[in-house]
Amino acid sequence: MADNIIIVGGKRVCIRLIGLLKRKARYNITVIENNRKILKDIEDKYDDVNIIKGDATNKAVLEQAGIADADIIVAATSIDEVNLLIGILSQNYNLKKIIARTANPSHIKMFKKLGLNEVVSPELTACIDIQKHIVEPKSQTINNGGKEQYEIIKVPVKSNKAIGKEIGAISPADDYIIMLCTKGDRELIAQNNIILEKGDILTILAKSKKVKKVNKFFTKDRLI
Known part of the structure; x- marks a missing residue:
């Protein structure tokens, strides 16, 4: 059965990630992005990717994208605070994984303590890392079980x-x-x-x- 994946942020990371995932041919992909040009570029290149224009920090937009039935969400925008908010909102749904991108490697520890399953950084080759976290069945799940609240x-x-x-x-x-x-x-x-x-x-x-x-x-x- 194909996994349902939501990717938030449609710039280079998103487009490259879609290409990597398409090699596996077992994912239903939805992209949330505000920029019409970026969405048009994705739509022209991948006609089977579901496109949602909107702000993913808005719960209604996430639900329009099908988060209630999604397996994985990837917050891949260039703004850490946006990715963090998306990650926190996503914890209200029954997702297998919440993957967040951070532009600042020093944020990784905080993101994980907040319950985000996997955190990656551009300095750690973001696209390849995200793809690995999605496709590897043995990826470790990080929960908010630490002492810090x-x-x-x-x-x-x-x-x-x-x-x-x-x-x-x-x-x-x-x-x-x-x-x-x-x-x-x-x-x-x-x-x-x-x-x-x-x-x-x-x-x-x-x-x-x-x-x-x-x-x-x-x-x-x-x-x-």
Whole structure:
């Protein structure tokens, strides 16, 4: 029986991965991507790949792509925070594997502690690694059984230690990673060049034991 695979992010990694998987000829592949040109390129090259245009951090888009019946999801965008959010959302479904790409190898340990089955990095030849995790029956499953626990919190930016700083200058840190930055009615995926302003609301993945410390860092001016 063919496995149902969802690949999120349709750039070079996705296109190359589809080609590698097609050699095995036993996968039903769905791609989620926002860029119409990239989707058109995939559609022209692979007429049997299901195409979904949308934001995969939206639960409705994941369900439209068939995540309820999927076996594997691959979060392969170029933004770690997006891949992490997709991985967390995907844990609500009965998937065999959740595979996430990270551009920063230092994030691998955190991703695995959060229950993402497999994590790969471009520095570790992403396409080949992802394909190996999909097709190898003996791939190890990583669960969130470690001692470290994490929580997702929302924190307003009030501290001078954060105001005026680029996200990339303070995240990721040992105790947290910023995932989203809400500026007024705009909710932005956390990217390194976003400058924090007073009143911004941050969605942060923080170690449970460090939640108070993280809150104080962004809301208090005294040292923590």
